[in-house]
Amino acid sequence: MSQATNTIPFSRPTTPTPPGLQIGFVGLGSMGYFMARNLAKGRPADAAPLLVYNRTASKAERLVQEVGAGSAKMAVSLEQLVNACDVVVTNLANDVVVELYYGEFAKALKAAPPTKPKIFVEASTVYPTVISTIHKVITSFPNCHLVGSPVFGRPPMADAAKLIVVLSGDYHSRKQIAHLLVPAMGRKAMDLGDDVTKAHTLKLIGNSMILGMMELVGEVFTLGQKSGVGQKPVLDLIKDLMPAPPLVKYAEIMASDSFDGSDGFSMDGGIKDANHMRRLANDLNAPAPMIDIAHQHMLTTRALHGAQKAAGMSKYDVVDWSALIAGSRAAAGLDPFDSGDYRVELEN
Ligand SMILES: NC(=O)c1ccc[n+]([C@@H]2O[C@H](COP(=O)([O-])OP(=O)(O)OC[C@H]3O[C@@H](n4cnc5c(N)ncnc54)[C@H](OP(=O)(O)O)[C@@H]3O)[C@@H](O)[C@H]2O)c1
Known part of the structure; x- marks a missing residue:
């Protein structure tokens, strides 16, 4: 073919x-x-x-x-x-x-x-x-x-x-x-x-999958950091066990603290999408609790980034939506955007 x-x-x-x-x-x-x-x-x-x-x-x-x-x-x-x-x-x-x-x-x-x-x-x-x-x-x-x-x-x-x-x-x-x-x-x-609406409905379903996956990745990297195992072995495990391109790409962004959203997808855009996913779940009586949790972490991240920016202390004008890991890190008492010694340096 x-x-x-x-x-x-x-x-x-x-x-x-x-x-x-x-x-x-x-x-x-x-x-x-x-x-x-x-x-x-x-x-x-x-x-x-x-x-x-x-x-x-x-x-x-x-x-x-x-x-x-x-x-x-x-x-x-x-x-x-x-x-x-x-x-x-x-x-x-x-x-x-x-x-x-x-x-x-x-x-x-x-x-x-x-x-x-x-x-x-x-x-x-x-x-x-x-x-x-x-x-x-x-x-x-x-x-x-x-x-x-x-x-x-x-x-x-x-x-x-x-x-x-x-x-x-x-x-x-x-x-x-x-x-x-x-x-x-x-x-x-x-x-x-x-039905002209169906493509945009699938788009929200697909983005729910990506957002839910990012939420989980944020949580497991935070466990990696907090336990002292580190983020690198967790990233290696993701690449070995679940080598799906978007999963690996977002995991690499998080593990390397590469949260510049100016050439990715902004946190504002991500929160807009999360609200649409939650509205879809509401309209269909089809609960999607993972999206609720991710949404909360995104709000935390936006608030933390906004405060850092106002204080002139943020490296980023716009953060990528994958920076939602900052919500998990902050809840665990870690620095939201800087994983310090646990940061993974990417090869390219
Ligand atoms: N980024 C991704 O990874 C991604 C992936 C798939 C789908 N999407 C979707 O694609 C769309 C664009 O995303 P993006 O990341 O390219 O966003 P973006 O970089 O923020 O671009 C947004 C576009 O909308 C225009 N715009 C914003 N506010 C406006 C206003 N008040 N009046 C007139 N024009 C306005 C912007 O014009 P200016 O240039 O003048 O600001 C720009 O052309 C969104 O619906 C997003 O959800 C994004």
């Missing part, structure tokens, strides 16, 4: 992607920058440059500079981007920002109703009801569709175009989007069907 048939659960669209298809990308943060850059680089040679927009314009300027003006172009406004594009991908911080931007899109669509198909692709991590709301808004305009398409993978995976892309929504739209995003931006597409 070819790589394409292994990684994309859809046959190629019967109508090949038109060469003149204009794609736009909104939100060039830690994830979005790499996702947009890879889409820009992955375009067919004769395709129009990717149109990009970001609140902080310097990130869009940087991207255009990196890939060249033939591959990406800055949009002058959200309205211009929406009017010009056949596909608009969004990757934004949280629910409030996503609703804000789709409100702006709606204004643009109302002023100039599209006469040909336009697909919006929402790739942020938001609560599934946000997707139902924006779906209702977008599909109230002629020829407009919304595909839910959150992604799994940290910024280095986005950089390497190795994300897992989850898709739900209108069949023909998600089929076209699957081929647009994989392999340009991701290594695999997962199809969650016609």
